[in-house]
Amino acid sequence: MNDHTNPPLLLRRNGRPQACDPCRKRKLACDHTRPVCSRCKKRKQDDECVYLLSGSRILTSKSPLPSSAPSTPLLSPRRGSLQHSQNSSTLTPDAQVSGLTRPGYLGPTSYCNIYEDTENSLSLLQGAHRVATQSESVARHTPIEGSQTNISARVRDMALSVLRNIPDPIQGGTLRFNPGSDGWIRSIAEPVVKSLYETFGDYFSTGNRPTAKLEELARIICANTLKPFSDDESDPDKWFGQFLGKNIRWELIGILSIFWEFVPGSDVDFWKGKRSAEFDRGFRIARENMHLSLDLCKELSAGNSMMLCLSQRCTIVDSMLVGDADLLVWRTHAETISLLTFLGFHAVEEKDRHQTSLSTEIKKRIFHNTFSIAMDVVSFTGRPPLISSRYSSTPLPLDISNEDLLSDHDTFMKAISRLDEEGWNTDGEIYPSTHIRARAIIALIREEIFEIALGHRQNTLRNPFSVETLLQLRSRELSAVAAFPSCLHFDPLEIDNLEVPINHLSVRLFIEQEHLQNMFFIERLLLRFGHQDKGDLLKVSYDLVTQTLPYYLHLDRLPSFRNGCEWLVMAYAVPAGGILCLELLKPTLHLRPHSDSRITRSNIIQKLSLLVAFLNWVSPSAPNGYLCNDAKSVIQRVLDQTLNTASSIYEPPAVFQWDSPTQLDFNFDLLDTFDWIRPDFPSSQQSNQ
Template sequence: MSASEAPVLRRPNGRPQACEPCRRRKVACDHSQPICNRCRKRRKGEDCVYLVASPARITTRRTPLPSPISSISPSVRHISLTSPPAAQSTSTEGPVRQIASARRGYFGFTSYCTVYEETQNSLSQLQGCNSTCHSVARSLSHESPVETPPRIISARTRDMCLTVLRNVPDEVSGKVFFRGRPFESWVYYFAQKALDSFYEIFGHYFDASRSDSKLEELVGIICANTIKPFSDEESDPQRWMGQFSGRRVRWETLGMFFIFWSFNTHSITRRDSDNQDEFVQESRLVERECLGLCIDLCKEFSCCNTLLLFLCYRRSLVESMVSGDASIRAWTYHAEAVAMLTFLGYHVSDNDKPYQPTLSSEIKRRMYHQIYTTDMVIVSFTGRPPLLGRRFASTPLPLDIKNHDLFADQETLIKAAQGLDERGWNTDGIVYSCSPMRGRAIIAAIREDLFELALGQGQVISVEALLELRERELRAVSEFPEQLFYRPEHLEDPTVEVGILYARLLLKLEHLQNMFFVERLLLRHGHNQTDLLAVSFDLVSFTLPFWTHFDRLAAVRADSEWLVMAYAVPAGGILCLELLKPTLHNNPPHGRDITRSGIIQKLSLLVGFLDWIRPTAPNGDLCGNCKSIIKHVLDQALNASSAGYESTGAFDWDFSTQVDFDFDLLDTFDWTRPDFSVSQQSHT
């Protein structure tokens, strides 16, 4: 039956149903399908949707306007999709309200919904209603049964689908390339199970006889599955995973696969290959494009959900590895992930006591703190205002439990939670995937307070406030469990897994960076540079292993560019200033053996690290600029006569113009420039 011949949808009273735009505007609708004439004249065809609610079900009918034909394929072909009714819902809310809530997302206290919800609750009490009136904000995932009629896919959408499926590897390659990364193993835990079921059921589509005609069959299946509602509130692990695995594979599932496929290609290619870097970069581009297509397809066929949020979060990180951490695309993709996070309401939690963990509640906690920590890291790199803040969030830290318990039955999950200490850390002495996530989130919360002082306008910063923040940082890190602390001997210990070694090193660097910020701000208030110098020396020292011990840390090679730029380079600027304007002979660090020779050695290794980063890397231009400055400083330090150095105590340089790393974003806080008084600045 064509769209023009489709029967008129009728309301329960028998009268024709108006489309949603006409109904909301309270104007007459001619009930034409797929698009009424009024919406056609207003060029609102994509919003022309018919909703009919009945006591048992809601029927929707929507046919979008034809999309522009993609240049990928000149052919105009259509795929008709049908989707069987979803499983029976147990929600007590009306179907129309549920559909609207799923589209509109979370609503807070100031929203228009709050007043009406309070009115509805009062009305229920007056009427003696025993049913619970759920908040609109919480009804996001309580989907009603939806019967989806046939839908036409445009040629452009078809080409998007086929582009994704053409890049899916065969079963053997797909399983070889599928490897997890540190901090994401909680996603990898179920992604691997979904991958196995995907190839078991649909593997024959990707064998040697692969063709577009075969893939079109799979396109119809995946699109029909993606249209089905996805419940983020499902707490049964098997039912939760069953929503996107097996025969119910969705575009979110494919996007998740591409994350774990291409991120690891560099670790299984030959290390002596001349084209390895080019291969890795090309792989990232394929991942970025396919991941972006999967996200666009998810948005077209479904509402926002946890899996789509994870894809958007990962896309921002992928983009930073392609175009650079300071690029506009990486920044906007990160902003989209933050917007989706708050849309879903994962930044708020009831914090009920005692807390009864569920799969859905723990996933929300993990997603919030992953994105929140990333936001603080980006602010550290760019100096741009944070997009998330704890003053508007109430989501506690996730529990430090292993993935096996998280995806087990409810009884096992509760038992695991009861075995944690009073701060939520595991008492097994093991680093689980959630352990470093918790540690980084704790450090990020203190960093947010530092940013308020460093980036805020019109604030009076007191020395007492800075000293209190420094004490908070030291106290917070001292309360970490022993298994999270890094020791230099871990680099040579083969029993320490690479993921755990990376987690410990990164936590150490994050802590030192907070101390770096504090000491730099204290320096502006008259404190001496001794502590800042010691922290800077450590920051460089603990970043260098990613280059000096590359064989040990090869699995995280992709993070090298931002690690050296985020942690070592700003600290290296302080070491450069020490060579140019020495202070060690007057005030050596207490209990530290930091010498001029040691500083030169660290900076020499840092130059080697920066030189190792290829010029075409995402942050390659920044690395090149920094390398040139450090080499210039070392040349001056090593070529100057020792007598001249000792007699003058400093080189005769114009600090205001020459010691500048020439990248504005990382220089937001002026880490690499000396402080000047007002009178000095007026003469520059």
């Protein structure tokens, strides 16, 4: 219920408090007090002190706040508020400030800012008989397909397909989680699945499920999904209430599909090295449910944070099906970025951490997780990024636990007060937010690396890049990682230490790989710019291969990454393995031993042999399988030639004369990585081939 004695502050579209009309017309400072501002009270103009609420609606000292008015301050467009465009009753508070309809986030250059003052003036002139704008008329009278009383045949068929796949309460009541990789969304899935089966469990009984009964449930969920979802709700109970129990939405059905075990025992044979038929069947059902749920959201919803989470996960499962370089993955990834910017999650503003809220922290987590994934996609494909930090203002999420994030206000604020100056937790724990923050910091530096690696300005007279630029990037990368909390620092000995929690080990190892990959790119670019290599590239490459092998050698310790092994080995180990191959082809260690005693010719051969075994473990039919097979063939040829041509243990190994006109080429075009590892043979040598 609204507190009429202390009405909420009204904000203009630019985020500034709205002045009363007498002060606005006289261009005088207004203190925005309601129902009567101090200036009007002093001038004894109580009846003239009015505030425009929504075009024709005017609040005076005698008119109480309407029951439909928001209980929180009206939000500015820069906070990414959203209007459901299909029904006038779903206008958000921000969209009610004027007659202009707001289709998602609109920035400072949009038409809304330009027309705001004009719209307000027209509203005053037209008074209570203001004519609705064209956009309002469309919003008010557009029929809603898929409403509770009528859903299209297409929506019906998609909905029934999803509902028929949902496990029964016994099987579906237990969700499958991967420690260290589920992030904060796990805390959402657990109460949702419980409330789903408590409310609608009889719809998912084992055996036959009558179509009429499923249609009834489909209409309920479609009607719920049509309702506007507030991403600005900061009360955890109210936020959860938007999709728990009888309010279940398709966004959450899709998210639950991430964690359901659709085929019992489908993971049993995975440890044999290949995906079983049961695993593939369960995986495809999960993927189908996720994509159908997302399609239903596209039909019925104007977009929200849960839909964005689902879209992000669809990108990941697509990559697990067809590989990371496929067009399908690129398209799904692009849709995720489009929805993110449409919702305005890239433009979350925060001046003081103590003013943050549940909704703000969720937006920050989603944005930076998506941004990090976007940079990983660029690393793998070498394609230009679809999002840039240059146009983003969302700060890093605060490092608080999921429990504190979803708790009451006092507990939430106490957790924030315990953070250090940089926003890290002081509990020594690794939370999902800890992981997101660390990856985001590395991703922001990687984006700058990409500007050099993928940009073409270095070929112009306006070249802003130089060796000094790269050296500064290297220094910043090292400083950033060194500044991470001690709980994130990786120790290789922990892999064999069973007392180290698996979720801690998983996060530390993955963050170490992300860091080493940045260093790998920087060292390669330094060579391109003519900087003298003192063995740094070989060391980084050796470490990168070494820290990727545990995903194969310790599958039992790192189960959260078992479904992404094909990506991990191709993204991290193979490019670095190419540098190790070059050391075997054009040896330098016999002339100058490396400063790192681990890096010897023998150890390099051993690491590459294990890498070949890892690549051979990947089935050719698996995602990225053909890429792994091609890389394996090249590394095997290098090892065979290196070992077979050694003439004497007392003589330094001869430089390998590559016998193929294609040179050392893994036949990929990934961030120019594989161009970088081609040896630069002298022209005389090539002419003798």
